[in-house]
Amino acid sequence: MANSQNFLATVILKEEAHFILEFHLEADGENQESPQAPAPQKSSIDSANPGSWAIFMGRDIIGSGDYELGRSLARMYFYTISQAEDIPQSILFMNNGVKLPILDDQVVTHLKVLAERGVEILVCDTCMDYYRLKDHLKIGELSNMYDITECMAAASNVITL
Incomplete structure (x- = not known):
């Protein structure tokens, strides 16, 4: 970098x-x-309509290699977008990805910056129940498949990490 x-x-x-x-x-x-x-440098994701994209996190790491490297990449990614001019309209956490806004304090810090800048952060309620983490959410709003699907449909682009 x-x-x-x-x-x-x-x-x-x-x-x-x-x-x-x-x-x-x-x-x-x-x-x-x-x-x-x-x-x-301004992102080229959708320069005509900044903030019209979404991020979908279905895992608590980025990539499929070493777990610690994947965690580090996730932290760096969320830091990088928290500092960018063109931020997403929403960040959607499902499956193992729901652990990020709960168990990783560095990611939580970056997500708080994004939330303050108007990014909607939705966390799957069913997934939180499955992992028994519902009472530990540090940032974001508990949501359901309907709302998460609606956010994806409203976005001009969805980036899946």
């Missing part, structure tokens, strides 16, 4: 699964004295 934005990333400290990184902006192959982040 750092390389894609012309930053050099240096690992300062590594303890088990936690890292502290230092970022420096590259300028023509050299580091600048005071790094500044490049201007965010």
